[in-house]
Amino acid sequence: MENCIFCRIIRGEAPAYFIYRGRGVSVFLDIFPVEKGHMLIVPDEHYESLHDTPPRIAAKLFTVAAALVRILRNELGFPGVNVITNSGRPAGQEVFHIHVHVIPRWHGGGWRRLVSRHRLTDEEANEFIDMIKPYIHIIDEYLGEVFGEGM
Numbered sequence: 001m002e003n004c005i006f007c008r009i010i011r012g013e014a015p016a017y018f019i020y021r022g023r024g025v026s027v028f029l030d031i032f033p034v035e036k037g038h039m040l041i042v043p044d045e046h047y048e049s050l051h052d053t054p055p056r057i058a059a060k061l062f063t064v065a066a067a068l069v070r071i072l073r074n075e076l077g078f079p080g081v082n083v084i085t086n087s088g089r090p091a092g093q094e095v096f097h098i099h100v101h102v103i104p105r106w107h108g109g110g111w112r113r114l115v116s117r118h119r120l121t122d123e124e125a126n127e128f129i130d131m132i133k134p135y136i137h138i139i140d141e142y143l144g145e146v147f148g149e150g151m
């Protein structure tokens, strides 16, 4: 898709803070985080939302989500995490390239407090990337277990 912002990020034509790239899936930081470490899991191929995403790719996105929740809760000690995908405009979808939000939560408020946002700063992004970097191999381990090593 020529003008899709997430396709442009994946092609390297627009900037993003990447957390993970590989096996047809990318993870990068949301530019307007709900909380520090707000990530988006995005397939390299363009699909609009979960309703038209092939099952294998949907499974891949949620396998990566499970790995990230594991990392955030077990390795980094976050007490809570939201995993969300918005499908369709009435559900709040703004970017029509399927993505899954993974939002570490320190401050509470549950899903009712998912809107207070600020612009991502370089400092915040780099701090979070340094924190999570040692555990990124867990994503490959999860994908390997579900889809096999050679995918």
Ligand code: AMP
Binding pocket: 005, 014, 016, 029, 030, 031, 032, 033, 040, 085, 086, 092, 093, 094, 095, 096
């Ligand atoms: P939604 O479609 O409602 O799930 O939300 C799209 C998300 O993408 C929002 O949280 C935006 O802050 C985020 N977003 C939009 N453009 C960019 C971008 N260029 N880089 C990173 N995140 C983005």
Ligand code: ZN
Binding pocket: 001, 004, 005, 006, 007, 008, 045, 046, 047, 096, 097
């Ligand atoms: Zn796209």
